[in-house]
Amino acid sequence: xxxxxxxxxxxxxxxxxxxxxxxxxxxxxxxxxxxxxxxxxxxxxxxxxxxxxxxxxxxxxxxxxxxxxxxxxxxxxxxxxxxxxxxxxxxxxxxxxxxxxxxxxxxxxxxxxxxxxxxxxxxxxxxxxxxxxxxxxxxxxxxxxxxxxxxxxxxxxxxxxxxxxxxxxxxxxxxxxxxxxxxxxx
Numbered sequence: 401x402x403x404x405x406x407x408x409x410x411x412x413x414x415x416x417x418x419x420x421x422x423x424x425x426x427x428x429x430x431x432x433x434x435x436x437x438x439x440x441x442x443x444x445x446x447x448x449x450x451x452x453x454x455x456x457x458x459x460x461x462x463x464x465x466x467x468x469x470x471x472x473x474x475x476x477x478x479x480x481x482x483x484x485x486x487x488x489x490x491x492x493x494x495x496x497x498x499x500x501x502x503x504x505x506x507x508x509x510x511x512x513x514x515x516x517x518x519x520x521x522x523x524x525x526x527x528x529x530x531x532x533x534x535x536x537x538x539x540x541x542x543x544x545x546x547x548x549x550x551x552x553x554x555x556x557x558x559x560x561x562x563x564x565x566x567x568x569x570x571x572x573x574x575x576x577x578x579x580x581x582x583x584x585x586x
Contacts, residue, residue, distance in 0.1 A: 403518040404448075404508065406528050407541040408555060415552030416525055423523070425547055430575045437473060446511075446519045447477070451486035453523030458494035483511070483519075485527060508536050529558040539583050540565065546576035 408416050409426035417423045449457060460466050461477040482497040485504055492499040500507045508531060511519060521528055521537075531537050532555075565582035572578050 403538045405539045406521045409543045411549040413548045415549045418549045419551035445517045447482045448521045449484045450524035450527045454484040528555045544578045
């Protein structure tokens, strides 16, 4: 069975976007962090997005600016297979993207049961929140940025009940970012 992982940048106060939906604060890094991210964007895996994150990513990663600013990450992002979950999109035009319009939980269960690479959700707070409630996420990888936003959206804003997690890995970067990995506890 394929693993489903969440990878997201969050502020120290727990937001993945600020009150205006902006996440530009999450892209201020140093060489150490950029090397780490480049290693993760090697092209091994499948990316899952909600429509809002998909639109943002599809608008940036295929662009000349992305290829100039982060060539390794851009190459991986553009090459990896991608799934976008949306009931409003008519087509997904970003390279290697499949549009799924069915029930989110049903579609993710099918994807997890099918052969293939592990899957990673980037951004997509609504999807993370829904799938976390259903115990369909195998690992939460969070990069905690040393910034306080004051207001914004959390990845778990619609989760109605508490669930416990177990720390499986952590790493501190010179820029103050702390990377943590958690797995749900039974």
